[in-house]
Amino acid sequence: MKNGINPYQPVMPVDDDHRSPGKRVADDVSISTASFELTRRVLKRAEDQYLLQRHMTRLSLASLVLIFLSLMVVVRATSMGALAFAAGVAASMITSTVVYLALIHRSKMAVRKRLSEMGLVAGASCEVESSPSEFVLVTPVDTFRWPNMFLKLHRFRGGFLVSSGPFEYAIVPKQSRFGNESFRHFRKRVSQRVLS
Numbered sequence: 001m002k003n004g005i006n007p008y009q010p011v012m013p014v015d016d017d018h019r020s021p022g023k024r025v026a027d028d029v030s031i032s033t034a035s036f037e038l039t040r041r042v043l044k045r046a047e048d049q050y051l052l053q054r055h056m057t058r059l060s061l062a063s064l065v066l067i068f069l070s071l072m073v074v075v076r077a078t079s080m081g082a083l084a085f086a087a088g089v090a091a092s093m094i095t096s097t098v099v100y101l102a103l104i105h106r107s108k109m110a111v112r113k114r115l116s117e118m119g120l121v122a123g124a125s126c127e128v129e130s131s132p133s134e135f136v137l138v139t140p141v142d143t144f145r146w147p148n149m150f151l152k153l154h155r156f157r158g159g160f161l162v163s164s165g166p167f168e169y170a171i172v173p174k175q176s177r178f179g180n181e182s183f184r185h186f187r188k189r190v191s192q193r194v195l196s
Helices: 040-054 056-078 082-118 183-195
Strands: 032-037 125-130 134-138 143-147 152-156 159-165 168-173
Touching: 032 168, 032 183, 040 056, 040 082, 040 152, 040 159, 040 168, 056 082, 082 168, 125 168, 125 183, 134 183, 143 159, 152 183, 159 183, 168 183
Parallel strands: none
Antiparallel strands: 032 125, 125 134, 134 143, 152 159, 159 168
16 A cells, blocks of 8 residues: 555546546547457456466476476487377376466466456456546446556557556557557556656
8 A cells, every 4th residue: 555545446536427438538638548348369368468477387397397397208208118208298298287377276266257357358348547646447347547657558469557556457458449649649648657
């Protein structure tokens, strides 16, 4: 907690027009807005990127251990013949897959639950607004506001994420409808505000 404010708790709106921030600030050029409809594909890519960023160290160490163990199994199996070699390679691949999935399973379930609670599901129409001081996400369920100083930005192939805390992030797809700017310009403005 900083100054009695929990950075992971979204600030609840106090104005009557909290469902449409773009209308409220249409004349303010320092505020960038984007609206979009979420798809399963964008949600999946964003989830993968978030989990990869969140568990980078754990997955890297597991990769090194699994590569070492796989090499030992494959080298040992080569001396036993072609069938043992094929079985060793298959067993190594299956074991690696199971270990990777086990490492992120709980986080994946927590992320999906939190995004569902926030209203970030396939087919949801959402709007984001970035000002010099805060980032606002409007979903069909509620409006979420986060101070820029507590946010992290992560890029992925289909757009970018703005992470506000554990298991909580806003998604901005490339195919969004941006006010009077491009995706690249919008991402650059958000990035500068988050990093400053």
